[in-house]
Amino acid sequence: MVVVAFALLGVRVVQVQALNGDVYARRAVAQSLHRSDIPADRGSVFDRNGRDLALTVRRSTVYADPTYVLDPAGTAEVLAPVLGVDRDFLVGQLSDRRFRFRYLARTVSDRVQAAVRALKLPGIGFVEEPDRSYPAGPLAASILGRVGGDPPGSAVGIEGLYHDLLTGTPGRIEVEVDPGGKEIPGTRRVAIPARRGSDVVLTLDEDVQWQAEHSLIDQVTATGAAGGTAMVVDLRDGDVLAVASVRGAGGRGATAGPYDRNVALTDLYEPGSTMKVVTLSWALQHGRVGPQTTFEVPDRFTVPGAEEAYRDAEPHPTERWTTTDILRESSNVGTIKIAQRLTNAEMGAAQRAFGLGRRTTITWPGQSNGLLTDPGEYYATGRFSAAIGYGAAVSAAQMLGVFATVANEGVSRPLHLREAIVDPDGRRRVDPVPSGRRVVSRATARTMTAMLRRVVGAGTGACAAIPGYAVAGKTGTTKKQVDGVYTSSKIVSFIGFAPAARPRFATIVVVDSPADPHLTGGVVAAPVWSEIMRFVLTRAGVAPDDPADGQFAAARRRSAEKGVGCDVPHGPALEALLAARTPAASRIPKRSAGAGSTASLDSVPSPTR
Amino acid sequence: MSATARVALAPARPEARHLRVVGDPVARRRVVVLPIVVVVVSAFLLAGFWAAMAQSAVRIDSLERTRDTEQLRYQRLREEVARLASPAAVTAAARRFGMEPAPRTEFISVPRAAPRPEPTDAAPVSLATDRYLRAKPALGRDR
Numbered sequence: 072m073v074v075v076a077f078a079l080l081g082v083r084v085v086q087v088q089a090l091n092g093d094v095y096a097r098r099a100v101a102q103s104l105h106r107s108d109i110p111a112d113r114g115s116v117f118d119r120n121g122r123d124l125a126l127t128v129r130r131s132t133v134y135a136d137p138t139y140v141l142d143p144a145g146t147a148e149v150l151a152p153v154l155g156v157d158r159d160f161l162v163g164q165l166s167d168r169r170f171r172f173r174y175l176a177r178t179v180s181d182r183v184q185a186a187v188r189a190l191k192l193p194g195i196g197f198v199e200e201p202d203r204s205y206p207a208g209p210l211a212a213s214i215l216g217r218v219g220g221d222p223p224g225s226a227v228g229i230e231g232l233y234h235d236l237l238t239g240t241p242g243r244i245e246v247e248v249d250p251g252g253k254e255i256p257g258t259r260r261v262a263i264p265a266r267r268g269s270d271v272v273l274t275l276d277e278d279v280q281w282q283a284e285h286s287l288i289d290q291v292t293a294t295g296a297a298g299g300t301a302m303v304v305d306l307r308d309g310d311v312l313a314v315a316s317v318r319g320a321g322g323r324g325a326t327a328g329p330y331d332r333n334v335a336l337t338d339l340y341e342p343g344s345t346m347k348v349v350t351l352s353w354a355l356q357h358g359r360v361g362p363q364t365t366f367e368v369p370d371r372f373t374v375p376g377a378e379e380a381y382r383d384a385e386p387h388p389t390e391r392w393t394t395t396d397i398l399r400e401s402s403n404v405g406t407i408k409i410a411q412r413l414t415n416a417e418m419g420a421a422q423r424a425f426g427l428g429r430r431t432t433i434t435w436p437g438q439s440n441g442l443l444t445d446p447g448e449y450y451a452t453g454r455f456s457a458a459i460g461y462g463a464a465v466s467a468a469q470m471l472g473v474f475a476t477v478a479n480e481g482v483s484r485p486l487h488l489r490e491a492i493v494d495p496d497g498r499r500r501v502d503p504v505p506s507g508r509r510v511v512s513r514a515t516a517r518t519m520t521a522m523l524r525r526v527v528g529a530g531t532g533a534c535a536a537i538p539g540y541a542v543a544g545k546t547g548t549t550k551k552q553v554d555g556v557y558t559s560s561k562i563v564s565f566i567g568f569a570p571a572a573r574p575r576f577a578t579i580v581v582v583d584s585p586a587d588p589h590l591t592g593g594v595v596a597a598p599v600w601s602e603i604m605r606f607v608l609t610r611a612g613v614a615p616d617d618p619a620d621g622q623f624a625a626a627r628r629r630s631a632e633k634g635v636g637c638d639v640p641h642g643p644a645l646e647a648l649l650a651a652r653t654p655a656a657s658r659i660p661k662r663s664a665g666a667g668s669t670a671s672l673d674s675v676p677s678p679t680r
Numbered sequence: 681m682s683a684t685a686r687v688a689l690a691p692a693r694p695e696a697r698h699l700r701v702v703g704d705p706v707a708r709r710r711v712v713v714l715p716i717v718v719v720v721v722s723a724f725l726l727a728g729f730w731a732a733m734a735q736s737a738v739r740i741d742s743l744e745r746t747r748d749t750e751q752l753r754y755q756r757l758r759e760e761v762a763r764l765a766s767p768a769a770v771t772a773a774a775r776r777f778g779m780e781p782a783p784r785t786e787f788i789s790v791p792r793a794a795p796r797p798e799p800t801d802a803a804p805v806s807l808a809t810d811r812y813l814r815a816k817p818a819l820g821r822d823r
Contacts, residue, residue, distance in 0.1 A: 123762035128755045181756070199752070206762030254737055281767035539787050609785050618787055641781075 111239025114268030139194030178202035213316035239268035270493040274310035283313040291325035295586030300334040339464035343549030346460030353421035359412035376451030399530035410458035419446030432485035478574035481516035483507040534597035534637035536626035539615035541571040546592035565596035570616035
């Protein structure tokens with residue numbers, strides 16, 4: 072019997088150890104093996120100076136083990152005000168004994184965590200979770216976007232565009248543990264560290280971004296506008312230093328954002344008189360006019376085949392204006408007379424040569440090509456409407472590109488928003504600066520620059536003048552089209568560059584639907600432009616090219632003659648303005664122009680200025 | 681059979697069977713004790729080794745926790761620095777101290793430096809001028 076018993080035992084031992092040894096070994100390891108995933112930290116987003124615009128920080132999440140919670144209602148009563156969470160929600164979580172882990176509040180602040188810990192409540196614990204932080208708050212929100220919204224894990228803006236780069240590779244750790252959960256020394260240990268995501272370095276300058284948003288927000292608030300956008304670019308390399316998108320609130324305090332909409336790149340508008348730079352540059356380039364070519368300019372003019380006359384913004388007697396005067400006074404009639412010296416094909420070619428009708432070189436989701444009328448469909452008035460900025464839908468970034476080309480002596484200056492990628496090993500891979508192409512000759516660009524200086528020194532853009540610097544720029548004011556119909560609302564803008572003698576920065580400011588429809592780009596957008604550029608130039612330490620304030624003094628005289636104030640109200644001045652505003656003056660913001668908003672091809676537009 | 685053959689075939693004497701060569705008792709004890717000592721020492725060494733390993737595991741665990749804590753502290757401080765250095769925070773702090781934005785920017789014009797006279801044989805070159813002239817070619821180079 073004993074022999075048989077030992078024989079059976081021997082057979083079983085052989086079966087367990089030899090024949091099925093691997094299987095049992097695997098089961099044993101599986102029972103004792105503890106596997107943990109190591110989450111990878113998301114990469115940071117930096118501005119050009121290495122300042123954190125977005126970073127990931129681990130914060131405490133408060134959870135409950137309901138099996139240890141003695142008094143769910145009482146615990147919820149105490150926790151609700153500390154966590155800022157609905158009491159009924161907490162009661163539900165704390166009473167659900169089917170699970171031993173229930174979230175109460177995720178990624179709370181250190182202060183809240185300390186307060187909860189001090190309560191010493193049974194069954195309440197903490198785990199750490201990564202949380203995305205934007206230290207400057209809503210600054211550059213429309214560029215940075217956000218991560219983890221709705222649906223969870225989704226991302227917009229830079230966070231969405233470079234999501235794959237920013238997201239790291241999770242690691243894992245496998246150890247054999249004893250029944251108490253302690254690692255057994257000397258046993259198998261597999262540790263694959265998490266690889267954090269790459270960092271993205273933007274060309275943005277946090278301070279310039281703040282100034283752009285600050286100036287624009289206050290002006291949008293002061294004018295009761297529906298919104299606005301501003302963009303600043305360094306002409307040396309096409310670096311975008313700031314892109315501000317602002318939402319109005321009917322004159323009750325505009326805000327930066329929204330997170331998912333970068334107005335300067337995705338929204339289209341009719342540029343109005345700023346397009347005259349394209350028309351005149353092409354006419355100069357092809358020798359159809361010179362800066363001193365004289366035209367007889369009445370205040371209204373009907374082109375053959377048109378049903379209505381084109382008009383200038385303000386009535387005036389018939390003048391003999393040079394090309395420079397026409398630009399300075401932003402005369403529609405004068406520009407149309409110049410456009411009569413161009414063909415339809417040339418007008419269309421001019422717009423495309425300056426980069427309109429195709430996406431900018433900035434990588435951005437949802438960026439539109441813009442809408443240009445085919446020259447073959449200009450019919451009677453299309454060329455002339457195009458010449459003064461109607462019948463075309465462009466983005467603010469595209470229009471800034473036009474002026475950057477003029478400032479860059481006729482060579483386009485492709486814009487870009489990403490400066491470099493820093494991989495997890497710390498290697499910095501700098502994005503190559505895209506090269507430009509010649510659009511107009513150096514002589515044409517210089518002539519146009521000189522003409523644009525007159526716009527600020529003695530024309531419609533007087534409020535853009537900056538003490539110490541000579542400025543070249545152009546105003547734009549267009550009627551806003553909603554659902555194919557022109558409304559009384561206006562889109563006003565100013566685009567320019569400085570110092571005019573050696574251009575270093577170019578900026579565009581567009582304000583959507585100021586409450587007073589009589590306000591123009593020279594009154595609303597130019598002061599914002601001036602304030603932003605004054606900051607940018609002095610911050611960059613750019614030497615003044617007009618230390619005697621010649622242009623500034625002349626521009627201020629012109630503003631005084633016209634009775635125009637050129638200051639953006641801030642702080643107490645803005646508060647006083649808002650307090651004095653009658654309720655009737657405030658208005659519900661209207662829809663801003665979106666993609667597809669464009670003029671009808673044969674419409675005869677209202678004056679632009 | 682000769683007498684010689686008889687002697688040769690004679691059996692060994694019975695008293696010779698009780699005699700044998702015995703080993704050194706000390707050496708014999710060594711043979712027994714030494715393996716025991718080796719086993720015991722090895723067991724102690726092994727136990728010590730395992731204890732050291734366990735200690736190291738605990739130490740590694742502790743260091744990892746310290747590292748995590750310090751990383752967390754670094755992240756929090758970095759966030760705090762970024763928050764305090766943000767333009768909005770700096771502006772708010774400046775306003776609390778009673779500072780206001782400058783109404784305008786003032787520029788300081790520095791008069792141009794007078795041209796340095798060329799050294800002549802008659803006038804001895806000063807040490808400073810000599811150093812300047814030697815350094816000047818390098819100053820103008822593009823870098």
